[in-house]
Amino acid sequence: MPVADKHDKHKSKYTIDRNIPGAFEGETVTRRRAMVVGGQAAGGIAAAAFLLPALGFAIGPIFKSTPHRWETVGPESMFTDTNYVPVVLTLSPGIGEAGKATAYVRRFNPEIDTDPYDQGTPYIAISNRCAHLGCPVRWVDAAERFICPCHGGVYDLLGRRVGGPPVRPLDRFYTRVVAGDVQLGPRFSVNSQLRRFSPRDPGEPLDGIGQYLYPSRPGAQKLSRSEELKLQQSS
Amino acid sequence: MPKLPKLPAPPMPPAMTPPPPRPGEDTGPKGPVEGAKHAGITVVDWVDERTSLSGGARWLMFRKVPKGTNWFYTLGSATMFAFLSQAVTGVFLAMYYRPDPSGGAYESIRYVTNDVFLGQFVRGMHKWGSSVMVILIFLHMGRTFFFGAYKYPRELNWVIGVVLLILTMTMSFTGYLLPFDQRAYWATIVGVNINGTGPLLGPYLSDFLRGGSEFGATTLSRFYAIHMLLVPGLIAALIGAHLYLVAKLGTTAPPWVKAETRSELRETEV
Numbered sequence: 001m002p003v004a005d006k007h008d009k010h011k012s013k014y015t016i017d018r019n020i021p022g023a024f025e026g027e028t029v030t031r032r033r034a035m036v037v038g039g040q041a042a043g044g045i046a047a048a049a050f051l052l053p054a055l056g057f058a059i060g061p062i063f064k065s066t067p068h069r070w071e072t073v074g075p076e077s078m079f080t081d082t083n084y085v086p087v088v089l090t091l092s093p094g095i096g097e098a099g100k101a102t103a104y105v106r107r108f109n110p111e112i113d114t115d116p117y118d119q120g121t122p123y124i125a126i127s128n129r130c131a132h133l134g135c136p137v138r139w140v141d142a143a144e145r146f147i148c149p150c151h152g153g154v155y156d157l158l159g160r161r162v163g164g165p166p167v168r169p170l171d172r173f174y175t176r177v178v179a180g181d182v183q184l185g186p187r188f189s190v191n192s193q194l195r196r197f198s199p200r201d202p203g204e205p206l207d208g209i210g211q212y213l214y215p216s217r218p219g220a221q222k223l224s225r226s227e228e229l230k231l232q233q234s235s
Numbered sequence: 236m237p238k239l240p241k242l243p244a245p246p247m248p249p250a251m252t253p254p255p256p257r258p259g260e261d262t263g264p265k266g267p268v269e270g271a272k273h274a275g276i277t278v279v280d281w282v283d284e285r286t287s288l289s290g291g292a293r294w295l296m297f298r299k300v301p302k303g304t305n306w307f308y309t310l311g312s313a314t315m316f317a318f319l320s321q322a323v324t325g326v327f328l329a330m331y332y333r334p335d336p337s338g339g340a341y342e343s344i345r346y347v348t349n350d351v352f353l354g355q356f357v358r359g360m361h362k363w364g365s366s367v368m369v370i371l372i373f374l375h376m377g378r379t380f381f382f383g384a385y386k387y388p389r390e391l392n393w394v395i396g397v398v399l400l401i402l403t404m405t406m407s408f409t410g411y412l413l414p415f416d417q418r419a420y421w422a423t424i425v426g427v428n429i430n431g432t433g434p435l436l437g438p439y440l441s442d443f444l445r446g447g448s449e450f451g452a453t454t455l456s457r458f459y460a461i462h463m464l465l466v467p468g469l470i471a472a473l474i475g476a477h478l479y480l481v482a483k484l485g486t487t488a489p490p491w492v493k494a495e496t497r498s499e500l501r502e503t504e505v
Binding site for chain 2: 058059061062064066091092094095096098099133134135150199200201202203204213214215216217219220
């Protein structure tokens with residue numbers, strides 16, 4: 001009887017036809033092969049049992065949505081509709097200075113804030129996080145510009161880019177008035193038309209294809225349309 | 236300079252020479268030096284008999300190297316010793332460091348620098364050593380490139396080397412945050428945001444690095460864990476693979492050394 005070629009495509013699927021010692025009638029997988037596959041499968045399951053939870057643990061924060069926080073920054077008398085007042089708010093509680101951020105706040109001014117997306121907002125609160133790479137910008141009164149110390153980004157009164165490398169206007173915060181106090185809520189990003197988007201990290205453009213290349217993340221969402229309407233009615 | 240003839244050693248005075256052994260006398264170890272030597276050999280033999288490690292050590296250490304091997308060939312070893320120095324100083328810095336973003340991290344670094352005995356020195360070795368390691372890597376890479384040592388069959392070693400370079404960059408980036416002063420904080424903000432400018436996956440990578448959408452309570456400990464546990468292990472394993480391939484494939488001759496043809500194979504003009 002000729003020795004069966006291992007690579008013979010026409011060989012029988014039954015072990016008994018392949019002259020394997022100890023083969024059973026109707027057996028297609030050798031016991032050795034079954035043990036090898038079973039052992040490897042058991043090892044794979046054991047490895048997955050600790051690797052998958054560990055991986056999920058590490059990347060979990062990407063998919064976790066964070067609740068919106070509202071923070072009182074001062075009484076209404078603190079702010080004017082002609083100039084910005086810097087306020088400090090806490091973005092990540094419990095880590096001291098590193099979790100704080102600055103916003104520039106002024107009262108809504110119908111002569112300046114003519115863009116349709118701003119209507120119905122009691123206060124304009126502009127984040128000091130530069131839209132280039134996240135350095136802290138500063139409102140320079142004499143120049144009437146926000147200026148970034150790192151790479152020379154320059155923004156106008158409404159936070160729109162007028163010079164330097166930033167790819168979109170400065171981010172903003174939702175505002176509301178509760179019992180005479182101004183409160184700042186979650187952050188949102190705007191494109192060059194001041195249309196509102198869920199907050200993006202610096203360096204991520206929102207005009208044209210940018211809003212699709214840099215998707216919003218579950219951990220940082222703007223208010224939904226209904227929440228926004230409720231906010232407008234309350235103030 | 237011509238070699239000067241060496242004078243023969245003067246004979247020892249008879250009182251200082253040991254007497255020759257008598258026949259049948261014990262010729263075992265004599266004196267503490269001889270005894271220590273025997274003990275060392277016995278221990279090494281005991282281990283080697285059970286592990287055969289000496290064969291592997293001989294395979295790794297006593298290799299044939301091509302003619303023209305020069306000081307540029309030491310850059311790879313220099314990089315590895317820079318890494319070892321980083322590993323050792325890093326372990327000792329970890330005994331004092333606290334990854335606490337609300338002031339403890341900065342305070343622990345301040346304590347190491349100002350109060351711990353030799354703390355400033357060990358921290359300085361780690362801080363400056365990181366730059367030395369990056370510079371050495373690029374010199375080593377340049378040597379490999381300009382000597383053509385990346386060509387067949389050594390392409391895989393080039394690839395492993397590039398991965399090691401990227402991992403070293405990761406070490407530099409994550410280590411920069413740990414002192415947690417203004418420079419560290421803002422450099423990390425900018426660095427994470429540069430990561431985020433990669434389309435589609437960039438924003439998620441930033442969230443992974445920060446452990447959330449904002450710089451938060453776990454960002455510092457995340458960077459610390461990546462810096463001292465995840466990446467050093469990967470680097471050590473890949474250095475092992477890199478060295479194995481160097482030992483297996485051998486090193487290349489410098490490009491200016493021409494191969495010598497054996498005289499009997501040389502074509503003769505008729």
